[in-house]
Amino acid sequence: MEEQKTPKIPVWDLPDVPKGKLPPHLELQRTRVLCTSDAPTHTENIRYSGAYASMGVDNSLRLGHFRDNFRVEVITLTEDDMEFDMIGIDASLANAFRRILIAELPTMAIEKVLIANNTSVIQDEVLAHRLGLVPLKVDPRLFEYMSENDVPNEKNTIVFKLHSRCERGSSRIKVLSNELQWLPRGSEFTLSTEKPAVDPTSRPRTYTSFNCSQDSLPEFSNNPIGPKHDDIMIAKLGPGQEIELEAHAVKGMGKTHAKWSPVATAWYRMLPEVVLLQEIEGEKAEELVKKCPVKVFDIEDIGKGRKRATVARPRSCTLCRECIRGDDWDKHVALRRVKDHFIFTIESTGALHPEVLFTEAVKILEDKCERVITELS
Amino acid sequence: MLSCKSRVVKLSRFVLGIDCEEVRRAQDAGPRLTRRRRHYRPATGNSVMELGSYQDQSQATFSLTDEDHTLANSLRFTLNQDPRVTFCGYSIPHPSDARVNIRVQTTGDPASEVLKDSCQDLMLICQHVRSTFDQAVVEFKNKKGPDAMNIEP
Known part of the structure; x- marks a missing residue:
């Protein structure tokens, strides 16, 4: 191959590198x-x-x-x-x-599950994990974080109930997310340590202490809280099996657990x-x-x-x-x-x-x- | 040899300023803390520590707790574009510590001032991003609006 000969040009005759603009190869x-x-x-x-800087180009913010x-x-x-x-x-x-x-x-997701009865083949902890992953349709900005010493109240907790039973003699049933029922008044399970109330009209203490019903709040009165999708499978029940539980959703972030x-x-x-x-x-x-x-x-x-x-x-x-x-x-x-x-x-x-x-x-x-x-x- | 080694250990403890009792207590507290799920929430209290010298304020390391690449990398971006900065970088000393160290060296201005200005720049950028984004969404919805109307009988 013939070597290409470049004509000798004195350096001072070469064109100046344009200042203030990058040459095309550097720009690329x-x-x-x-x-x-x-x-x-x-x-x-x-x-x-x-x-x-040597080309007169300012790269500062x-x-x-x-x-x-x-x-x-x-x-x-x-x-x-x-x-x-x-x-x-x-x-x-x-x-x-x-x-x-x-x-x-942040979003809201089920974090605590109180299981009253679970005779299904799916174990309590697996069931609780599955419930945690169900996306909830609720604006997290309306809620507060619950820290360790906080009591669950209407500002930081959403309570759902799930009670499903498959009758003996019938065929197997599916438990879908639409069976999660929102409890705007808070938990219905009474604390077992609580002595029977002296005054029979006062409500027994439960796992949450709501001051008011969540559906009386203007943001939720026409907009009930529930799962985003109604057809998420939570469990399957065989004849005679039953699930009865309460799920408490709290506010959290994705870096704690991906469910949030x-x-x-x-x-x-x-x-x-x-x-x-x-x-x-x-x-x-x-x-x-x-x-x-x-x-x-x-x-x-x-x-x-x-x-x-x-x-x-x-x-x-x-x-x-x-x-x-x-x-x-x-x-x-x-x-x-x-x-x-x-x-x-x-x-x-x-x-x-x-x-x-x-x-x-x-x-x-x-x-x-x-x-x-x-x-x- | 042995005595020499023990001296080194003592010395390093002294330098770090950690009391043996404290170390023991921290170790005792360890497993109990890990068992609980830690709830991350917007941090309160003093969580930015400046490590530098009084003689020369132009270089310092800032140790931010409860922060990670999200903030540190964005800050490195704005810091690097500040002409007063000669060097800047960040590191996460240990992955299970929620902490990031940002090193800033400047041509003479106090490093903390430069970092503050960079945060300010980043905030201005964010505000502009937000307003531009909101505007684009509104425009898109307006453009989509009449089209969606046409589809309906």
């Missing part, structure tokens, strides 16, 4: 993850304020710049699911929101970017279309019977890298991810709507900052 490394056939590269986010560039685009929004694009934010913040959604947003997590899951992915580095025509275009399992590419007619590959649906790219495998396909196609464009998905379990969950998550991060500020001053 800064804003994109390059998905090459062996491994992704340039995955890190360069956040040090003086990282590009500019809130005005952030405000101008940050965008949110809602893609889908239903009662339980939401997908939206968050553009112009750092991964550390997107991840903070995700982590808070999963582990630090308000989301089935919350996740994000960076926007995939598929770039054709050269024109791909004819048979090669057909091959490319066939290579992609999620049909990212399409074929476009450019007249005179010539066909060209185009990137039609980059969003559906899973970065499986099938299209850059073999031969020198990576010279034709480049797979990248946009570092500051997040496709965020929230699947709510039903306590709150997904858009409310996200706003609450952001508020929690704000509270954390505020806590540090107040404690430092």
Whole structure:
């Protein structure tokens, strides 16, 4: 191969590196993850304020710049699911929101189960665990946390009753979540240590001490509390078996136990970017279309019977890298991810709507900052 | 050799300022604490500790209890973008301790002030995220509204 000869140019005749702007290759490394056939590269986010100081580029935090560039685009929004694009934010913040959604947003879940009778084949502790995982349709913001020394009252506890029996001689029955019956007046089980009351009109002491009935509170009067789904199987009963119990739900967070997590899951992915580095025509275009399992590419007619590959649906790219495998396909196609464009998905379990969950998550991060500020001053 | 070793142990106890009695009590209390499920709730009381020196306030380690990557990584992001910061990083010394240490070294300003400003920046970012998000949701619902009406007979 003939060596390419570069003409000798004195260094002072070379064009100046433009100040205040990154050269294109650095800009690409800064804003994109390059998905090459062996491994992704340039995955890190360069956040040090003086990282590009030698090129006259200020990398410090500019809130005005952030405000101008940050965008949110809602893609889908239903009662339980939401997908939206968050553009112009750092991964550390997107991840903070995700982590808070999963582990630090409170919900109500069954924590204590008082079992009066359980003759079913499912053991008490397994039954209690299953009950704990049933999502409850109730706004946790209306309740308080119950700490160790608190007595269960109408502000921190929701009580459900479950009494199901399968008669002898009948066939097996299913116990579904709709049999959980809300007791707005609190527990009905009396404390066994309690002596019979002197005054027969006063109510015997139970496992909870409610001052008033929960359904007399304005927030619940027209909105009874219950499980989000009516068809969750809790147990099966054979003839002659019976379950009688009371379940007490309290407020908690996902980091204590996953049953308190308000989301089935919350996740994000960076926007995939598929770039054709050269024109791909004819048979090669057909091959490319066939290579992609999620049909990212399409074929476009450019007249005179010539066909060209185009990137039609980059969003559906899973970065499986099938299209850059073999031969020198990576010279034709480049797979990248946009570092500051997040496709965020929230699947709510039903306590709150997904858009409310996200706003609450952001508020929690704000509270954390505020806590540090107040404690430092 | 033996005496030397015991001296080292003594010295390290002295440096850490831990009383033997305290250690024993903590160990006694250990299993009882673990048996109970710990309810996490918004922390109250003093939970940010600044470890630094009075001579040079430009560098300090802040030990935050009941915090994790969620806050520490976000704070590292805002701290790193502050031109006054020469170095910043965080670590979680032990996974079963709910504690995170954030190290901040600055060009001269007190580290605690710089950290406070970073928290302020993070709060402003969050507020902007929240308002932008709410606006986007309202817009989406408005756009969806008439469409949903059309579907109905």
